[in-house]
Amino acid sequence: MDVIAKILERLSDLPWVWTVTRSVLIAVLGLLALRATTRAVKRMVRRRFNAQGVMLIEKFIFYGGGVLLLVMILGQLGFQLTALLGAAGIMGVAIGFASQASLSNVISGLFLISEKPMAVGDVITAGNVTGIVLSIDLLSVKLRTFDNRFVRIPNEQLLKSELINFSRFPIRRFDINLGVAYKEDIGRVMDVLRDIADKNPYCLDEPEPLILFTNFGNSSLDLMFGVWFHVPDFLALRKSLMREIKERFDAEDIEIPFPHMTLYTGSVTDPFPVRMTGADLLKQAAAPVSAAGSPDAPRA
């Protein structure tokens, strides 16, 4: 007991020890209270907001509370808060000027979060990058491309550019542009395409496939074959449908022409050179012709 009394007597002569102890206590208890508050608020707002909104609210409470806690601790340690806040204000202006791009991204991020053009897990194309959204943060959106690259797109850039969200709606249409030879019966080709869609389990029966005769092309009759599908089935549909079209066209003897050009020789052009192939033809061409009446026969 005497020892403890002596220690306390000594400590009473050192007021900074009490100040530090109080500050540490405030820091520890404050952090615990902050964490508990954040969790409670997270539970409360989870049903009303999406994952991104919940994360934003959580961060706002945690960092806002952290700043308040820091101010309280600094007050305990005897810092002049008025002067400190004044200095912080000046620093804030300086930092603000220096970090215009970051602030712009933060504001763009807030717009993106409120506008909700995408959600985590969606497949999007922004600029020339296509990938799955990993996170939507205040400064940037992170994507994972299909070849497993990590792409960070600043929010400001995303807000300014065109964004395509492939996962927004549950079904989509897959359009294939096809060409068939001019000799083909276009009605029969359309029937074959309709049958291919009918037999492919990934093609939706409704909405019905769209088959349009779009153009008289240079080398082919052009068609647009659009089939609707459930978005998660995209790869399976694409793989199976393209193959089925080729196999079925081959089986039905429907020609898919490659680009070609027909050349004509008129009166102003020379005849096309002709090359003879085949052993018999080559021998015949090489042998001297001696038959009477032949234009090549020597005349007497």
Next chain:
Amino acid sequence: MPDDIWSVYEMAVGRHRRWPVGDAVFHARRDDNEWRVARQPASVGEAEPSWKRWPAGDDWTEARLAPIMPDRPVVARPESPLQLAPGCEAVFFVSIPVWIRLSTGRDADVVLMEEPTVVLSNIWFGEPTEGELCYSLKTRMRRTDTADSSENPHRALCTVRMINAMADPVDFQRLCLQVKHLSVYRGASHLWTDSVDVTYERKRDQAVRVAFVGKPDEIADDAACLSEARTPPPSGHFLQKGMGMVKSWM
């Protein structure tokens, strides 16, 4: 019921059984310490199936085959669009290809495989922005039960009673059946499901009142239950939107 395959089969070690049903052949093989099951398209022939392997339990000595309803709703259409006059009702028979559930264990409580006997096309029921992915039935709804189910043990008949309780005629074009609420029964000549009553009573949002009767139609005498519904039907009825809607998808 002819060619009734819905039964329990003894599976000795080394036994390999095949059941050709619908468009597929279902395989089950019991080895020393594992089971192998597979679904193989009938068109493939005798090629080695793509096995799904299960480490066997001690009491896995039997295989039970049971018909169950597909895992998604099905959309059925009448042979041609039908006008239902106010106050009238009409009975339709929908022929649905069942799925096979292959189970084992003491109480057949270990499900080794649930696969379709016929692979159905997908169809979207609803708006392009919101709706439900369903299976599309190629066979049309009929007014009589003279379906070819007696020759097709893999199809179950569902009786749907359509009732128009509105003051206006109903242009009936398609029906989305929540088959997860339907049990499957063994009838004298083919499989049956629970009957369904569909009542048109609200024109504004084209919603219909759907009630699951909980037993097959009266014409299926003494039908015995082969498998329970995947999800028990809601008590009373529920409202289903969008029935019979005609949309433009361009």
